Amino acid sequence: MKFKLSFVALLATVALSLPVALLAEEVKTAAPAQAALSSAQTAALAPAVTAAPAAAPATPAAPKNVDPVLNTGDTAWMLVSAAMVLFMIPGLAFFYGGMVRGKNVLSTIMHSFVAMGIVGVQWAVIGYSLSFGPDIGGGLLGNLSKALLNGLITFKDGNPVYALFQNVPTAPGAIPEYVFAMFQCMFAMITVALISGALAERVKFSAYCVFVLLWTTLVYDPLAHWVWMSDGWLFKKGALDFAGGTVVHLSSGISALAFLIFLGKRHGFPHERMAPHSLPLTMLGVGMLWFGWFGFNAGSAIVGANCSDAAGGLAGLAFATTTIAPAAGGLSWMIAEWIHAGKPSALGFGSGVVAGLVVITPAAGFVQPGAAILMGLAAGVVCYGGVLLKAKLKYDDSLDAFGVHGVGGTFGALTTGIFATVGATGLLSGNVSQFLTQVIAVVAAGAYAFIVTLVIAFVLHKTIGLRVEKEDEIMGLDQTQHSESAYN
Amino acid sequence: MKLIEAIIKPFKLDEVKDALTEIGVEGITVSEVKGFGRQKGHTELYRGAEYVVDFIPKVKIEIAVADEVVAKVVETIENTAKTGRIGDGKIFILPLDEAVRIRTGEKGAEAI
Numbered sequence: 290m291k292f293k294l295s296f297v298a299l300l301a302t303v304a305l306s307l308p309v310a311l312l313a314e315e316v317k318t319a320a321p322a323q324a325a326l327s328s329a330q331t332a333a334l335a336p337a338v339t340a341a342p343a344a345a346p347a348t349p350a351a352p353k354n355v356d357p358v359l360n361t362g363d364t365a366w367m368l369v370s371a372a373m374v375l376f377m378i379p380g381l382a383f384f385y386g387g388m389v390r391g392k393n394v395l396s397t398i399m400h401s402f403v404a405m406g407i408v409g410v411q412w413a414v415i416g417y418s419l420s421f422g423p424d425i426g427g428g429l430l431g432n433l434s435k436a437l438l439n440g441l442i443t444f445k446d447g448n449p450v451y452a453l454f455q456n457v458p459t460a461p462g463a464i465p466e467y468v469f470a471m472f473q474c475m476f477a478m479i480t481v482a483l484i485s486g487a488l489a490e491r492v493k494f495s496a497y498c499v500f501v502l503l504w505t506t507l508v509y510d511p512l513a514h515w516v517w518m519s520d521g522w523l524f525k526k527g528a529l530d531f532a533g534g535t536v537v538h539l540s541s542g543i544s545a546l547a548f549l550i551f552l553g554k555r556h557g558f559p560h561e562r563m564a565p566h567s568l569p570l571t572m573l574g575v576g577m578l579w580f581g582w583f584g585f586n587a588g589s590a591i592v593g594a595n596c597s598d599a600a601g602g603l604a605g606l607a608f609a610t611t612t613i614a615p616a617a618g619g620l621s622w623m624i625a626e627w628i629h630a631g632k633p634s635a636l637g638f639g640s641g642v643v644a645g646l647v648v649i650t651p652a653a654g655f656v657q658p659g660a661a662i663l664m665g666l667a668a669g670v671v672c673y674g675g676v677l678l679k680a681k682l683k684y685d686d687s688l689d690a691f692g693v694h695g696v697g698g699t700f701g702a703l704t705t706g707i708f709a710t711v712g713a714t715g716l717l718s719g720n721v722s723q724f725l726t727q728v729i730a731v732v733a734a735g736a737y738a739f740i741v742t743l744v745i746a747f748v749l750h751k752t753i754g755l756r757v758e759k760e761d762e763i764m765g766l767d768q769t770q771h772s773e774s775a776y777n
Numbered sequence: 778m779k780l781i782e783a784i785i786k787p788f789k790l791d792e793v794k795d796a797l798t799e800i801g802v803e804g805i806t807v808s809e810v811k812g813f814g815r816q817k818g819h820t821e822l823y824r825g826a827e828y829v830v831d832f833i834p835k836v837k838i839e840i841a842v843a844d845e846v847v848a849k850v851v852e853t854i855e856n857t858a859k860t861g862r863i864g865d866g867k868i869f870i871l872p873l874d875e876a877v878r879i880r881t882g883e884k885g886a887e888a889i
Contacts, residue, residue, distance in 0.1 A: 388823075562828045564821055630822050640824060677825045689824060 357455045357463035363591075364464045366600035367472055370588025373581045374475035378405055378482060380577025384643070385486050387570030388636075388688050390563060392765025393490045394570075394775040400485030400497060405478050407501045412474040413438055419510035421473065421518055428522030430511050441466045454591075464591070464599065472588060473513070480537045481505050486690035487545035490563075491555050491762050494770040496755045500548075503745045508544060508738050512536045516730065527723065528730035529713055531607065532589035534651025534701040535730050540738040542695020545686060547742035551750040554685035556762055563687075568635055575639035579615055582646050586611040586653040606711060607653040610661035611646065617665025618645020618672075625673045637673070640693060644672035647697035652705040655715075660708035667704070672697045702731045778873040778886060779847045781840045784810065784866040785858040790836050796857040797840070800849055803889070806839040816863045835866060841876055843886045 382401035386394045408416065415436050422431030434440065441452045453463035454470075481501050488497065515521040516530045523535075530536060555563065565571060590604035598604065622641025627633040648668035649661055656664065675696030676689045686692055706727030709715035716724040749755055756762070761769035768774060785793060790807065797805060811832035818831040842850050851868055859865055878888040 559826065562830075563826075564823055564828050626822075630825065632822065634822060636823055673825075680825055692824075 363599035370584035371472040373584025377581030384574025387567040388565040391566040396766035401482040404482040408478040420513040424520035483541035486688035487686045489687040530651045531653045532586045538694040538698030544742035545690035551746040558685045613661040614649035614665035615642040615645035618668040621666040621669030641669040644668040648701035655709040780871040780873045782869040787836045789858045808837045810837045
């Protein structure tokens, strides 16, 4: 087994180093090409919490030094969006929970729910500040000045004054920064929970909890800063990630693969029957995920040219692509499976929907519906191929976290650089540099997530151990980790 | 006396029961069972992972009958449980030494 795991490691290294070679070539050309990006485009993405001088030229016509005004429409939509993203987490819990054997359903559901608990606190204490606090230099991380969500409220004559989150300081609309902070909190929660799909049915709960805390702090928070913060180095390069293709899906999927190297396969894999115990639960989860994803993607219009786009046309575009791409993804996976395996399975359709959602996430507000259909259709086939890799390469990604999110996230980030036409242009519009920038983002985020996760997993493996005992695994994690059973 | 055991497809149970009642069979025992015959099991496919399911759900009915009606009962089951497709099941006929009606203590054919 060790040999095969090192084979996976080798393969991943090769897969990552291939684009690195491209990267070396590309870095030389990227800088001038980058200048071609209009400042308006750059500003269009600015999620700058702090005043971003770079963003100011974006709206030269707007009056300067105008205090931002609370936009209640945007605020209402962002509150709803944040709640919808939270709703994705029980959706994920059911999606994954239905796919495991009956003896592990509660433990699998807990992997998602406990992420809400741990990250909910971590985000308030340090996560938000590390991600969206003022840059400590180099665009790598935020400082701790916003720890405990400090500074988001002040008092004047005893009355509360709420800080407003604004992308462009002179824009007329803004939302309370608390709302932005919580919207982003939900992203952090679900991202680490996505990884649990690769670890299901054998990971020790205590090790998983420590992993959630460490991974969110050491991998997610920096990546969010790199990509979404106006001071982040990938943001400055012009990397496009509308709602988290790189930060959320690629990072979690690649990390899942890194974790597997130390975790190993489930006992009996792949010879024993490990079929899903409740596909209706899984399909319910797919539906909840799709519903919540509208908040995930259409809520991410907050990073638009100004806050008034949070509930504007850009949100409408993201909503439309988030409907179209997963619809196409469900169909294409179904058809691919129909041709390849003989039957159109429910799990296949549901997986295709999720694949379509993953792939459209980085592109949601950058592409038009025609491209969304193409991306969705490709997503179903590419991710179906991604899960088939597991059988070929003999690693045990229990619920295909890598196959769907790692492969889909990478594919989505790259195709965003091909199809972008709104607020940015991609390869098809003749903008080669944008595509190369996407390659840089994919390689940098993927390599960082892979390496840091390897280190975290290694440390946990050597200290508290990652796996339950063989006997406990056979008995089931619900009983041995939680003293509960799902069905009595 | 004979004990007739028939393994049939679950969806045929009602039809077989009605036909047996019509020819005067007064009691049957039904169990949900799993098994396989010559056709073996079937395969299930989840995201490309193929699992062979060895045991297929079936229904087993048991009927105790007097010797003279055995042929008729067997024929009735055979006719009603038949679909002509693979997996229709089997009928087994076993000798039955004794039968006792618990309530009255009657024995033999009287007890059936």
